[in-house]
Amino acid sequence: MRNLIYLLLIAGIAFLGYEYGRRRNVDAKGPPTVDDAKQAKGEAAERGGASSLETLSLDSTGMQGVEIAAKEGAASSTDGRLRTISSESSEPAFASEAAERAANRLVEALDARDFSRIEVAPGLRDELPLGTTGRYALEVALALEQGPDDGSGQRNEELSKAAAGLLATSNHAALLDRMAGAFDLLTKKAMLGRAVAATGGKNHFLAGKGGGAACQAWLRASGQLEDGLRAVALSSLLDAMTRGNVPIWREGPSFALLRDAYEPLQKVLKALVFNPNGSWRSRFETVGRNVTLAGIASRCAREWDLPMSAGLLQRINGISNPKSLREGARLRIPTEKISVVVEKSTFSMKVYLGDVLLRLYEVGLGENGSTPETEFKVTELQADPQWTNPRTGVTFPARHPENLIGRFFIRLEDGVHQGFGIHGTKDQTSIGKNSSMGCIRLRELDIEDVFSYLPRSTKVVVRS
Numbered sequence: 001m002r003n004l005i006y007l008l009l010i011a012g013i014a015f016l017g018y019e020y021g022r023r024r025n026v027d028a029k030g031p032p033t034v035d036d037a038k039q040a041k042g043e044a045a046e047r048g049g050a051s052s053l054e055t056l057s058l059d060s061t062g063m064q065g066v067e068i069a070a071k072e073g074a075a076s077s078t079d080g081r082l083r084t085i086s087s088e089s090s091e092p093a094f095a096s097e098a099a100e101r102a103a104n105r106l107v108e109a110l111d112a113r114d115f116s117r118i119e120v121a122p123g124l125r126d127e128l129p130l131g132t133t134g135r136y137a138l139e140v141a142l143a144l145e146q147g148p149d150d151g152s153g154q155r156n157e158e159l160s161k162a163a164a165g166l167l168a169t170s171n172h173a174a175l176l177d178r179m180a181g182a183f184d185l186l187t188k189k190a191m192l193g194r195a196v197a198a199t200g201g202k203n204h205f206l207a208g209k210g211g212g213a214a215c216q217a218w219l220r221a222s223g224q225l226e227d228g229l230r231a232v233a234l235s236s237l238l239d240a241m242t243r244g245n246v247p248i249w250r251e252g253p254s255f256a257l258l259r260d261a262y263e264p265l266q267k268v269l270k271a272l273v274f275n276p277n278g279s280w281r282s283r284f285e286t287v288g289r290n291v292t293l294a295g296i297a298s299r300c301a302r303e304w305d306l307p308m309s310a311g312l313l314q315r316i317n318g319i320s321n322p323k324s325l326r327e328g329a330r331l332r333i334p335t336e337k338i339s340v341v342v343e344k345s346t347f348s349m350k351v352y353l354g355d356v357l358l359r360l361y362e363v364g365l366g367e368n369g370s371t372p373e374t375e376f377k378v379t380e381l382q383a384d385p386q387w388t389n390p391r392t393g394v395t396f397p398a399r400h401p402e403n404l405i406g407r408f409f410i411r412l413e414d415g416v417h418q419g420f421g422i423h424g425t426k427d428q429t430s431i432g433k434n435s436s437m438g439c440i441r442l443r444e445l446d447i448e449d450v451f452s453y454l455p456r457s458t459k460v461v462v463r464s
Contacts, residue, residue: 015454040202041399077111091132091169099127103134110137111179113185115144119316122382125158130165133178136164140182143194151192151222151229153236153355155201163200176208184214187221192233202244203346206254215241215257219264228279233263234314242348242360249347249362249432273353276317276332293322297455300333307337315453340460342440347432349422351439353449361450363439364430371438376412376420377459381451386411390419390437406444408451412460422460423447 030063094100110133120141128135139162146156155268166175179198183205186195195218205211209388215237222233241248248254272280285296293310300308314322316331336354343350344365351359365371384398387405396403406424413420424438424447430436431443440462442450 013136038053060128064380066458092129093425094129094132094134095127100134101102103128103132103137106137106141107133107178110140110181110185113181115141120145130162131169133166133175135191136162136166136178136182140186140198143186143191143197144189146194148190149193151190151225151233151236152237153193153196155197156194156253159197160201161196164199164202165368167200167202167204171381173209176204177210179205180214182209182210184210184217187214187218190221191224192225193236194325196236196240199240201240203241203254204242204244206244206246206248206257209382212253212257216260223264227272231265231272231280231356233354234261234268234338235352237261238265238357238360239350242343242346242350245345246382252278258360258370265357269356269358273334273356273358273424274315274318276330278316278332278441280356281335282316283335285331287325287327287331289327291325291327293319293325296331296333301455307457308333309453309455311453312324312338312455330393338455338458340454340458342371342460342462344369344373344462344464349442351454359450361442362431364425365430365434366436366438367434369434371434371436372417372420372464373462373464374417376414376417376462378410378454378456378460379413380411381454382411383407383451405439406447408447410447410451410454422450 044122091173094103102121103241105118105434106115106120109118118141120138120358125135125138127144128138132135139159143156143159166179182198184196186192186198199205205214208214216235219234220239222230225233238258241254241258241261246254248258269425272278293313297308297310297313300306310322313319313331316334318323334353339352341350341352342348342365347363347365349361349363350357351361382408385405386395386397387400387403387409389417390396391406400408406426408424410422411420414421420439422442424444425431425436425441426444427435428442428443
């Protein structure tokens with residue numbers, strides 16, 4: 001009897017060990033979990049990062065971390081935008097058995113990250129429909145044949161369409177891994193722009209198991225570029241990371257990748273843009289008698305159709321006191337326009353100078369999707385504005401406790417929608433949520449920062 005009990009005990013332990021190992025393997029194949037996020041956040045802390053969630057907030061010297069409380073329910077604040085990965089995928093039928101065999105060979109090559117022995121037959125593109133992994137693998141193979149690009153982020157349209165079409169038809173877990181694999185492969189071949197195209201220009205790759213590793217490889221590769229190309233390359237990656245359905249601000253791994261791309265960009269911009277001797281696209285003016293930064297900014301808009309602000313000129317030229325502008329001094333003026341893009345899907349606001357991302361902020365948006373998707377222009381910048389509640393008609397003076405727009409208001413107009421703008425908020429928990437009356441909300445420090453440099457007539461595009 002004792003031997004029987006002993007054998008049963010051994011069998012039970014063996015079964016538990018098997019079951020534990022099986023579940024670990026299943027978990028390893030699934031999408032990232034909240035525990036994965038916590039682990040990644042802890043690893044980031046060990047590398048010297050903050051132990052709690054942060055958001056990106058900026059001043060004239062670059063990025064400063066503004067700590068926000070990390071709550072256990074943070075993942076639930078993403079409005080249900082976490083992707084559900086299915087276990088199966090259905091694809092359109094191929095034109096012929098030969099086309100299907102060719103597609104399978106291309107997919108196998110993509111999985112192995114080796115197209116060296118694959119020959120693409122003429123006309124094969126016409127036989128592989130969009131929305132199939134074979135067509136996607138074909139576009140990756142064709143992109144590799146085109147030779148290195150300059151890292152500018154200019155998308156290969158066919159590759160981008162193939163990625164977008166594939167994502168529109170399937171959430172298959174292996175698909176996301178293949179996209180991450182293509183991202184990594186193209187990056188290693190010095191094709192940074194095409195790597196972005198291989199994601200469809202959006203952040204779906206962040207949901208793949210290999211997405212983080214591919215992104216880190218991309219960042220390492222971009223470090224080999226000269227500063228001008230690197231600024232555009234990092235801007236392209238950040239553009240893709242902030243477009244799509246994968247949350248970036250409340251998820252540990254995604255936010256860590258965002259920060260890892262954003263911090264080196266800010267260092268490059270300090271040398272290229274925010275530097276009186278920087279090499280970014282500019283012209284130079286000699287300061288005349290009784291000339292002010294505001295006067296120069298006004299002339300830029302009037303004579304060159306270049307929206308400009310005194311605050312932006314002050315930052316670019318490293319001027320600590322604009323009142324001490326010296327006659328005869330050389331002033332650097334950027335020749336590209338500032339523009340703003342608001343991504344509703346990720347609650348992100350991006351400020352560009354030409355095609356380079358200058359600043360990135362997390363925002364709050366209108367409840368029930370009430371922030372319109374349109375192209376606005378900045379028409380007025382108001383400090384200490386009064387505010388009329390559109391629902392009650394009650395007006396509150398500046399700095400009143402119930403004045404919800406705070407100390408700064410940037411008025412937006414498009415000829416159709418009225419009363420919209422960018423402003424601050426005392427309710428910090430509303431950032432990253434759809435809870436305003438339609439305006440774009442920023443944290444107090446962020447709106448003060450944007451207000452100090454954003455010019456009138458700046459184009460502000462709000463997109464889904």
